[in-house]
Amino acid sequence: MNKIQMVDLKGQYEKIKNEINAAIQDVIDHTAFINGPKVNEFSDNLSKYLGGIHVVPCANGTDALQIALMALGLEPGDEVILPVHTYVATAEVIALLRLEPVFVDVHPEYFTIDVNQIVNKISPKTKAIVPVHLYGQCADMEQIMDIASKYNLFVIEDTAQAIGAEYTFSNGKKAFAGTIGHIGTTSFFPSKNLGCFGDGGAMFVQDDEIAKKCMMIANHGQSVKYHHDIIGCNSRLDAIQAAILDVKLKYLDSYCKARQNAAIIYDELLKNVPGISIPKIFNKSTHVYHQYTVILGESIERSKLQAYLIEKGIPTMIYYPVPLHKQKGYQYYNKGESFTVTEMLSKTVLSLPIHTELTRNEQEYIANAIIEFIKLK
């Protein structure tokens, strides 16, 4: 058996090495490293994949969130609602733009923003909601869009962990994660479901004017060189990354499938194990399993389980061990509220290795080690 990893980027690369290498070589041969035709080609192909929405590439998923907030014309002091159980980037860009992050707890089984708690947090200063499709499954977008339209708010979907997931509306209409709100953002960080070999990101934008504005902001606020109509930043997807992504995009569906198959196997191996709650599927969304995250019961001491698994060569991760309102750097935004679900999850979640190259053998080995640990106690 190979060494077990949280994500096997090398194994995935080996299978498409010739195609990837040729694509990289082609960029080098043309020396169009920044904003070359390859970047447009990839953006067009991703747009087609997502059903025709504008795709605006940028340097990383954090920038995508920042540029999205900038493009919507929010003013310092405006409030932006987000789940408190998420990666720091979601809150970071809000704070950086001198907007006010307003935290909302998450659903105890789906890990995404608890839609029943959003309305309570809306004030006259609220301008936007940023749902996060955490671990690969969509937040309840239909309800979020209804709230947003009632209160006249923008919606930015943080799709960094869920590219390729599909949401189904109550009328049966389906839409890809990131294409429902005013802007969707994603990350092409190497370990994401569609990852490049460095940093990369993109925005998915419905409206032509907002798309144009995102494009300008990502490129120093210009649409004509050296004419800066608005204040922007320097956030570009480089052509080598675009070339790699354009190859990998063709495999995205099969990558999603491979992760889903791995999840089915874990479910089967772990569903009856005492003290382990397997991930629950939200019936309005497909799950693309950026993470396979279980909740541990009180009888299992997480750090001891992790240490036991490490001894057996099995890495695990905690996403996220410290909720945002408890982060040192974010104390200014801690209003003394408690977020009971998020606080519980921060102590009990555990993400197991999941990736496109994981084998049934490896999963049986992982599950058996977990079961052994539970029996040993």
Ligand SMILES: *Cc1c(COP(=O)(O)O)cnc(C)c1O
């Ligand atoms: C990875 C991630 C980001 C940030 O993406 P980068 O490309 O690393 O900047 C933002 N939000 C979530 C939920 C993420 O998982």
